[in-house]
Amino acid sequence: MKFTNGYWLIRPNFQMQYATQAVRVEKRPDVLHVLSACRPIHHRGDTLDGGTLDVTFTAPRENIIRVTVTHFAGKRDNAPHFETYEEPVNAVIEENDEMVSFTSGKLTARVQNGENWRVDYLADGKVLTSSAFRGMGRALDKDTGKTYMSDSLMLDVGECVYGLGERFAAYVKNGQSIDMWNADGGTASEQTYKNIPFYMTNRGYGVFVEDTSDVSFEVASEKVERVQFSAEGETIVYDVIYGGTPKAVLDGYTALTGRPALLPAWSFGLWLSTSFTTNYDEKTATSFIQGMADRDIPLSVFHFDCFWMKGFNWCDFTWDEETFPDPEGMLKRYHDRGLHLCCWINPYIAQASPLFREGMEHGYLLKKTNGDVWQTDLWQAGMGILDVTNPDARVWYCGYLRKILRMGVDCLKTDFGERIPVKDIAYFDGKDPLHMHNYYTFLYNKMVFDLLKEERGEGEAILFARSATAGSQQFPVHWGGDNSASYVSMAETLRAGLSMSHSGFGFWSHDISGFEQTAPADVYKRWAAFGLLSSHSRLHGSSSYRVPWLFDEESCDVVRKFTRLKCRLMPYLYGAAVEAHEHGTPMMRPMMLEFPDDPACDTLDRQYMMGESLLVAPVFHADSHVDYYLPDGLWTSLLDGRKVQGGRWQKETHDFLSLPLMVRPGTVLPMGQCDDRPDYDYTDGLELHVYQLAEGQTVVLKIPDLKGQIAATYTVTMKNGQAEVVTDSEKPYTVIVHE
Numbered sequence: 001m002k003f004t005n006g007y008w009l010i011r012p013n014f015q016m017q018y019a020t021q022a023v024r025v026e027k028r029p030d031v032l033h034v035l036s037a038c039r040p041i042h043h044r045g046d047t048l049d050g051g052t053l054d055v056t057f058t059a060p061r062e063n064i065i066r067v068t069v070t071h072f073a074g075k076r077d078n079a080p081h082f083e084t085y086e087e088p089v090n091a092v093i094e095e096n097d098e099m100v101s102f103t104s105g106k107l108t109a110r111v112q113n114g115e116n117w118r119v120d121y122l123a124d125g126k127v128l129t130s131s132a133f134r135g136m137g138r139a140l141d142k143d144t145g146k147t148y149m150s151d152s153l154m155l156d157v158g159e160c161v162y163g164l165g166e167r168f169a170a171y172v173k174n175g176q177s178i179d180m181w182n183a184d185g186g187t188a189s190e191q192t193y194k195n196i197p198f199y200m201t202n203r204g205y206g207v208f209v210e211d212t213s214d215v216s217f218e219v220a221s222e223k224v225e226r227v228q229f230s231a232e233g234e235t236i237v238y239d240v241i242y243g244g245t246p247k248a249v250l251d252g253y254t255a256l257t258g259r260p261a262l263l264p265a266w267s268f269g270l271w272l273s274t275s276f277t278t279n280y281d282e283k284t285a286t287s288f289i290q291g292m293a294d295r296d297i298p299l300s301v302f303h304f305d306c307f308w309m310k311g312f313n314w315c316d317f318t319w320d321e322e323t324f325p326d327p328e329g330m331l332k333r334y335h336d337r338g339l340h341l342c343c344w345i346n347p348y349i350a351q352a353s354p355l356f357r358e359g360m361e362h363g364y365l366l367k368k369t370n371g372d373v374w375q376t377d378l379w380q381a382g383m384g385i386l387d388v389t390n391p392d393a394r395v396w397y398c399g400y401l402r403k404i405l406r407m408g409v410d411c412l413k414t415d416f417g418e419r420i421p422v423k424d425i426a427y428f429d430g431k432d433p434l435h436m437h438n439y440y441t442f443l444y445n446k447m448v449f450d451l452l453k454e455e456r457g458e459g460e461a462i463l464f465a466r467s468a469t470a471g472s473q474q475f476p477v478h479w480g481g482d483n484s485a486s487y488v489s490m491a492e493t494l495r496a497g498l499s500m501s502h503s504g505f506g507f508w509s510h511d512i513s514g515f516e517q518t519a520p521a522d523v524y525k526r527w528a529a530f531g532l533l534s535s536h537s538r539l540h541g542s543s544s545y546r547v548p549w550l551f552d553e554e555s556c557d558v559v560r561k562f563t564r565l566k567c568r569l570m571p572y573l574y575g576a577a578v579e580a581h582e583h584g585t586p587m588m589r590p591m592m593l594e595f596p597d598d599p600a601c602d603t604l605d606r607q608y609m610m611g612e613s614l615l616v617a618p619v620f621h622a623d624s625h626v627d628y629y630l631p632d633g634l635w636t637s638l639l640d641g642r643k644v645q646g647g648r649w650q651k652e653t654h655d656f657l658s659l660p661l662m663v664r665p666g667t668v669l670p671m672g673q674c675d676d677r678p679d680y681d682y683t684d685g686l687e688l689h690v691y692q693l694a695e696g697q698t699v700v701l702k703i704p705d706l707k708g709q710i711a712a713t714y715t716v717t718m719k720n721g722q723a724e725v726v727t728d729s730e731k732p733y734t735v736i737v738h739e
Helices: 246-257 282-294 326-338 352-360 389-408 433-456 489-499 522-532 553-568 570-583
Strands: 015-019 021-028 031-037 052-058 064-070 092-095 099-104 107-112 119-124 126-130 137-141 147-154 163-164 175-180 193-203 205-209 216-219 226-232 237-241 272-274 302-303 340-345 413-416 537-539 608-609 615-616 626-631 636-639 644-646 650-655 661-663 667-671 685-691 698-704 710-718 723-727 733-738
Touching: 021 092, 021 107, 031 099, 031 107, 064 107, 064 147, 107 237, 119 237, 126 216, 126 661, 137 685, 147 237, 163 216, 163 489, 193 216, 193 340, 205 226, 205 246, 226 237, 237 246, 246 389, 246 570, 246 661, 272 553, 282 302, 282 326, 326 340, 326 389, 389 433, 413 433, 489 522, 489 608, 522 537, 522 553, 537 553, 553 570, 570 667, 570 698, 667 698, 667 710, 685 710, 685 723, 723 733
Parallel strands: 272 302, 272 537, 302 340, 340 413, 685 733
Antiparallel strands: 015 137, 021 031, 031 052, 052 064, 064 237, 092 099, 099 107, 107 119, 119 126, 126 147, 137 147, 147 226, 163 193, 175 216, 193 205, 205 237, 216 226, 608 615, 615 661, 626 650, 636 644, 636 661, 667 685, 698 710, 710 723
């Protein structure tokens, strides 16, 4: 939201009060409170007829400083709040004539005394960012009577801003105005399904605004020197998170808001869907599954989309008996083929569903302020929405889900969760509807994920979720929403994935070849390679099937090759999954995350690192050319073994069975023997591929088991041109040195 007209003037409908002068300091154990006047105080009379801002500094975790700015403190707080995981910190508070400071770990907030208000955030002796002239403030909209609290933090020369959730526009957010408002808007607009009020920069810190409403960010837009964030109300809370490196920033952010759960190894294989509005029954589904087997394409998960239930009944969690007369038998038959099974759900209850009247009578559906059930015809006729703030409603809803899980369904696609009304709404627990709009998805997906953990056990739960907010990374995996069948949409999908990686999400997927329309064969094949080099890989569409033989025979070759390659890479990929779970480092990594000291990587949005050692550059052009950047060093193509000198841009042409998949110099890449499933003993017959290891250099590999525990450790050292290995494993392994 913009409050100013240029740099000096205030927009005519706003009355602004800015922090201007620190007039009082109160120091308590681990708390610093500074009272700021909103105008200069020269004598006692200046204390009259003017506002103040109460600014409090605390430390929820080491290297994090929480800033709470309040104008009026008497406003009732009925908003939901993000769940945070806090630890005691021995904060250090110091004061002299010029300043007062508050320190958490390596991060310090330094407040300037005197008439010129300024807060500097420092680490390792350097100022990271500052809130200065007309930074902290309160705005009154004279037309509406609404009030807003804001702050703006300075940007340095060359400082780039990333994150803020799933965003399909430019990867670097500088110059953008971004509002945190979940919407079902596809992938080609400024709207998004996943708004995360957290950003990070290439200067080693991040900022998390702890407000569940529609926080507005002006990223080098209203004031090109700053990131401004604002929210309706009389208080704003934000955390400055210091890491020093991008990975450490994400480590700190996910420690505060929750780590991604470790997903089952089987989920990293290929998922195949019925698609959305296509005609299907057991015969159709079986023909797809058998068709993949006939073509030697390993399949891990089969997904039943919306029409596993009868039309107009979504959701009643009952198989449509006309198309699936024997669901339990069918699920067993598919399990016997080694498949895991997924079903589509959402939190909406159509009026035709038997659950609607039951939910209405018991008060389980979202209500208007007059007590009526809120209903709409948008999506399902007469549908209501589950009131996720009602504990009994959650138990009731999950009771139906529990039945299909016990029938044989392994995981659930938790669709929607964005179209949550705010006008004339009364939640069971009295929470504010504006703040619940985005937060609804957290409660919805947490409810389902917790149920899956109960039914399937820790480490076996997985969702395929579309909507998200801060903290939702704990309930993976999330996919990118309704994209289109084109190269342009493929690229915007990747940009969204990169932004999600900057927002604390360790796992991410997308609809291979696009959800809307049907891709030409070339787009399908290029997208299949990209999708199978993402953390999770799903063939899904809207009105047409996505099995490869319907595109052309070469599509089968592409899907087969990259599915089998992904299975062989699982010792490496599952290790990256464990890292995402333990430290919040995403499996799919923007280039600047791995190469923060290479400024050429700051803006790259058409390539990424999969884990720390594999660079992926999808082909986005019909003429088969691809431009990509390699950081310094001698890189090796995993697919054909050719060497490419880095530190420069590359321009190449690739056939459909290839793309730039480059191994970082100094890598020992573990590859498994199994290429027909993702869940197997990764240490049995392990291959250690050694790439450009310098003389005397040592690499330590920790290979996980299927529970994420260390199954074996391999220490590889290059001595006299030979790779020497020390391991605690008794399983056979092979060392392959790539000269």
